Amino acid sequence: MNKETVITLLFLIFSAFASGQENSWSLTKCMETGLQNTIEIKIRQLEIKRTERSQNSVLNRMLPTINLNGQQGYILGSTIDPATNARVSSNFQSDNFYLNARTNLIDFGAFANAQKDKINIEQAKAEKEVLENEYKLQLLESYYQALYTQELSKIQKEQLKQAAFNLDRVTKEVAIGSKPQSDLYDMQLSFSEEENRNLETEQLYAIKKIQLFQLMNVTDVAIDEVVLEPYLKERTKDIENELYNPKIKLAELNYQNSLKSICLERASNYPILSAYYGYSTFYYKNIKQANANTDPFFNQLEDNKSQQVGMQLSVPVFNGFRNNKKISASKIAGDMAKFAIEKEKQQLDKQVVLEEQNKRNYLQLHHKLIEKQKFAKASLATTQAKFSSGKVETILYSAVKNQLLSAEYDVLKNNLQLQYIDMKINLLRNDRL
Structure with a gap:
């Protein structure tokens, strides 16, 4: 029996054994x-x-919520001039911007959740x-x-x-x-x-x-x-x-x-103790008085800005x-x-x-x-x-x-x-x- 025949026979035996193993x-x-x-x-x-x-972890629940809002509106007819706070018969364009942030410092519901x-x-x-x-x-x-x-x-x-x-x-x-x-x-x-x-x-x-x-x-x-x-x-x-x-x-x-x-x-x-922060500014323009002396847009935003910081305590008293x-x-x-x-x-x-x-x-x-x-x-x-x-x-x-x-x-x-x-x-x- 030559070498090639022996190798072929061994290969067939191994293949048969492997096939049997796969079916077991x-x-x-x-x-x-x-x-x-x-x-x-x-x-x-x-x-x-x-x-x-x-x-959501407690820290995640305590992170502040921040909202940025922008609003553009037109006031037509008799209204209040934001510059003089006097009633005038005119039309105004106003742009308002708000940035609000609020977080709960003490909230027992957040711990339970x-x-x-x-x-x-x-x-x-x-x-x-x-x-x-x-x-x-x-x-x-x-x-x-x-x-x-x-x-x-x-x-x-x-x-x-x-x-x-x-x-x-x-x-x-x-x-x-x-x-x-x-x-x-x-x-x-x-x-x-x-x-x-x-x-x-x-x-x-x-x-x-x-x-x-x-x-x-x-x-x-x-x-x-x-x-x-x-x-x-x-x-x-x-x-x-x-x-x-x-x-x-x-x-x-x-x-x-x-x-x-x-x-x-x-x-x-x-009770829930929360802190909040608010930032707002606005821009206005008299539409009818095209030659009116109106401050530029960015100047008004700078001059009219306001900020608000505070804390709020909410105590449940009665809810039926x-x-x-x-x-x-x-x-x-x-x-x-x-x-x-x-x-x-x-x-x-x-x-x-x-x-x-x-x-x-x-x-x-x-x-x-x-x-x-x-x-x-x-x-x-x-x-x-x-x-x-x-x-x-x-x-x-x-x-x-x-x-x-x-x-x-x-x-x-x-x-x-x-x-x-x-x-x-x-x-x-x-x-x-």
Whole structure:
């Protein structure tokens, strides 16, 4: 074998291995892909950015507002001469310019609004975490549903191979007259049933994979060639960690926001101290008296300018008890938000209790299934010896071998169920696998 042939062979082997790797999808890969492709999560990310952009700090709220106004007008008929302050029968053109600035030095509402803005950002992040957590739970269930079906299909394919072997053997034995025709009918019926079950499982497996990849919004993958990786690592041991559930966190932020809403309504009853500055000037001209001695435009602006500086204290005295009603309503909303926290905690506790009971049930069943698998192996060993010596019919031997395959699948599925429940509890309690 020359060097070029060796290189070509190695390249083909590597390509086949790489292709197999690309078609293998693990639970972690599905999670990462789904979180990147989900439109709802992208919308939540934009909502976080929008909330951050709309945030105003206390300093920003205290910055002065400055307005520059210009006005040009004409006064026709009898009016007051701005130069002499006397009534004259004439027409005037006037140009007025104003520069106003105002800022609140003490405003309790600004402090409350700034604090609410910070909580709003945290709320937007928590809403995204809630959506991600719900999506992970949904994807976890879809992945394991497809994985169960995949492993069942493997078992049934092995059973179908065994049924095909037995059918071929019985066919030959009937042909030479060592087996009656009725045995062939029995094997043909058994093989037909195996084929139907295998076809139904493959169809169900295809549907489960399509549902999984639709959930991830993945369309550029040959789903028929995808193989799911069984997550058969050692199950995570129970670790007492601090509870972190996005729904509870969001409920707590809603409660904090309701408390700030009470502070904001109360701020309406507090005084506001503000400072202001004003600058103004004007220009006038008598339109009818074209030869009148009118000062130039810029000279008048310079001569007529005036400035105003002051401070203003606004103290609420009476507003028809409207603020008090708003404060009372905000307190009720706060109590509702507080109960919402307890509701989320109760729902989480109930769900975790059910899953932990399922986990105990599967652990109890695990030992029974291991024992059943051991018995099935022993039964197959003795039946195979009897079959080789002609003491056992082919259909009985096939049934015993299928029992072992089913027992092995039951053990595998039970292990997958235990890992599924472990990861589901971790997602519920700690938002992680």
